[in-house]
Amino acid sequence: MPAFRFVKSTYSGGNAGQECVEVARNIPDTVAxxxxxxxxxxxxxxxxxxxxxxxxxxxRP
Structure with missing residues (x-):
């Protein structure tokens, strides 16, 4: 598996147990x-x- 560099969503509260998404865009033509x-x-x-x-x-509104 490629070495994805995941970043936590800016909408994440950062508290333990919260549902958060992490996204990696460091691999060309790929979003993980x-x-x-x-x-x-x-x-x-x-x-x-x-x-x-x-x-x-x-x-979108």
Whole structure:
């Protein structure tokens, strides 16, 4: 598995036990997403265009 550098969501409260998402964009043509509470758990791999569309949908009023 590539060496993803995960970053916690800026919307994360940072408190223990909270549901947080971590995202890695350091590998070309790849966006990796994981649950911060399960750093050794599964990683979802997404195409950057799909990730950008997902984020755009979240920002829509």
């Amino acid at each position: 997403v994981r649950d911060s509470k399960r750093p050794t758990g599964p990683v979802l791999i997404i195409a950057p265009t799909a990730w950008d569309a997902f984020q755009a949908d979240l920002r």
